Amino acid sequence: MNSSTYSTRQRILVAAEELFARLGFEGASLRQVTAAAGVNLAAVNYHFGSKEALIEEVFRRRLDELNGRRMEALARIAGQPQTVLEDVLTAYIQPALELSHDGNGGALFMRVLARAFAEHDDTLRTFLSNNYGHVIRQFTAEFGRLLPHLSKDELYWRVDLVTGALTHAMSGFGLIRRRSDVSESSHREQTVQHLIRFAAAGLSHP
């Protein structure tokens, strides 16, 4: 009998996400993960095959929905004459902010994502590039359409810098915290607006 209504597989994924965010992929052991999930140690290798495969599944579970929402939002505005830079940035940022405030471990996952960028794990980088690289490419193409005065080099430069600022801000190791007199939804809306204005200014300056 399970000690919960959730399956062993689900319980492992939830516990792994939290411990990977707090301790890193190498810092969190499978013994810690399975203890937090309330399952047997061998369950990870039974259900996922290896620790590496568990890590990839943690990413897949979140990124499939996150990047799906991004592509939906982009498809609604791409190529249209009235679309402006802020619209494209909103399509990229809003889904990530919603995820990081969904009260369901999403904020933890954004920290996991930031770790994945800082650690130069090649197998993980290849996994992310293979599965989600088309998202970055489509957004960059739309940025290029809206910033025709920029050379290809210049565009790559600025998109790269914006990516750094966004990753930093959304991973939660920034300094900004919600003040107690501001509601959760209002704070999220403020965060999106700050990010979009900052990124738009950095992308489009002369």
Next chain:
Amino acid sequence: MNSSTYSTRQRILVAAEELFARLGFEGASLRQVTAAAGVNLAAVNYHFGSKEALIEEVFRRRLDELNGRRMEALARIAGQPQTVLEDVLTAYIQPALELSHDGNGGALFMRVLARAFAEHDDTLRTFLSNNYGHVIRQFTAEFGRLLPHLSKDELYWRVDLVTGALTHAMSGFGLIRRRSDVSESSHREQTVQHLIRFAAAGLSHP
């Protein structure tokens, strides 16, 4: 007889910096470090006391000079009437870019620094805050003087986002690489100019 003109201590620090950058603090073992340095395994605990103390010494060796140069550059321009935002950004960025192109492991150290931000190691964060927090505070104060129309909240927001972009760009996990038809010094100058214009636009937009 040493197999080199450098001391055991120095050889350990150089090898540790490279391996920490490539593999992370937990990923790089003391056996790998001492093997790369060509010294005995016990030398780390003899000369530094522990692995944690070795990590702090790797930071101290670089950050003392880096932040010293930043403070020198800031002192030359702070509070002066003709100083503009780009000057303050140059004082902050130029020493870091010089370090990351000094051909002496400086680029590797910038990646170590990015890892330190991504990993939420409390003892390391406390060490950095205690020893180098005054640098960030003085730069933020000067930014505030030059951007008086911004509220304190707004200023913190933007400085935080700029920090993210800079850390990202200088840690080398950005996409931008030097093209073969551009000289090393010219590429460094281009990088500084890109960063400064991007950061200035993000900081000062209306």
Next chain:
DNA sequence: CGTATCCTCAAACGATCGTTTGATTTTCAC
């Protein structure tokens, strides 16, 4: 009821980790 399949479990495997020990060698002031 019988049995095949999925799942869980305690236990152990070999490998690697940071650290310590005690002996040995090197260095250097006197």
Next chain:
DNA sequence: GTGAAAATCAAACGATCGTTTGAGGATACG
């Protein structure tokens, strides 16, 4: 040259790691 201090060395310590094993329980289907 001599003795104390500093430095290096091979070897071992206990702990923890990811993974595997084989037995046994749970479940579903004929």
